[in-house]
Amino acid sequence: MRILITNDDGITANGIQALIDAMMTIGDVVVVAPDRQQSAVGHALTVSSPLRATPYHRRGVHLGYAINGTPADCVKLAVSTLLTERPDIVVSGINHGNNSSVNAIYSGTVSAATEGTLMGIPSMAISVASFDEDFDMTLAQKIAIHVAKQLLTVGVPAGTLLNVNIPAVAESEHKGIKITRQGSSVWEDYYEIRRDPHGKDYYWLTGNFVTLEELPDADDIAVKDGYTAITPLHYELTNQGIMETLKSNAGLTTF
């Protein structure tokens, strides 16, 4: 199995390094990942400037490339141009921080997996619910191996990726794996207003991740309860339920 690995925390992050070690036990690994931190970049693509690919070696072995771009750039450039063989799966992570609920739309980790599915390759994003850079990735590695092995056999349809979120618990406290849907948690955020040495204001984003509603089967709740949540995501964004209502409203279409 040829496995393309990427992430959004940058190629040197603890999480992707743990993922490389894990994936090497089940397949041939190629790493094409951002050369620096790219969190919260959403599904960004670099179009107005060129990309560079710097060969990436680890312990003396050439494993792939570091890219001056986003996670989605990495997958697109790797599959279309850099790799000589098409990967069988794309695995993005292991992200430092929960990508359940609304985080899926901000997450570079998830966007890399989305780009993989857009290119027709079974893809998964994997994250742990801890921002601790030294978080013990042993459980996350085992889950990454388990889900990656299953990804080609469980019947995930084209255009759908698996968004895997792991609770920040010791292995002995891990309750198991649940199939979930995107939860209702959002960021209640605000900007700290600070003043620079030259007397000018600047604004820095901060906030708290809060659960609006305890939805059944929701990924945020599962993670909070100590389960690993696997949410099948797609990029069909239409609110189909409202289409008929809008069609029947002559005001909108009468022009």
Added chain:
Amino acid sequence: MRILITNDDGITANGIQALIDAMMTIGDVVVVAPDRQQSAVGHALTVSSPLRATPYHRRGVHLGYAINGTPADCVKLAVSTLLTERPDIVVSGINHGNNSSVNAIYSGTVSAATEGTLMGIPSMAISVASFDEDFDMTLAQKIAIHVAKQLLTVGVPAGTLLNVNIPAVAESEHKGIKITRQGSSVWEDYYEIRRDPHGKDYYWLTGNFVTLEELPDADDIAVKDGYTAITPLHYELTNQGIMETLKSNAGLTTF
């Protein structure tokens, strides 16, 4: 009506300037937009560096702020911090380029409207299917006014935004407005490999927007046929249809 205007082409672009003129005829306008081109930034948020807000004047009138950030940053910073009064609607655009089909996930224009809905404000994205910076925005201005007036009355539910895409036709050839769903068009893209003056390779994204399938009610097809397409989008990404299949597959959840 208080109208917050933003875009992803930057505050000086022809499209947002036309939108400001149009919205001023129906309400009180505040502009908080990126200080430079931010296309294809997806739903990016700036978290690891501070934002600056530079007062923006047009024809001697203070209209808002230019921000060194993304479209989503602009909406979040405006609503949470910069504005003294909460806007009634968010209007993002007028984008130079079609944001139908898969473009919705790459588009900064759409992400700004998504951020508006996340903050509980009725929001719309509006784009014309032309990359010509001098494209005649007269028809687009009329459609912007029409849809913005309707936005508060047509019953768009919380969490859903309207993604409006206008064909690149003269007003006399415009066929009307259709309620649509996200189409199947994708980018068949590739990277041009070039060599810099120092002998090193760099990669530049380019590609063609191609229709995979002529889906009924699809936004890409409507625009191609000369109609303005209005697609209701939400940020619920779960592929609900596949959840039961995955749940019934013991392989994935047995760990």
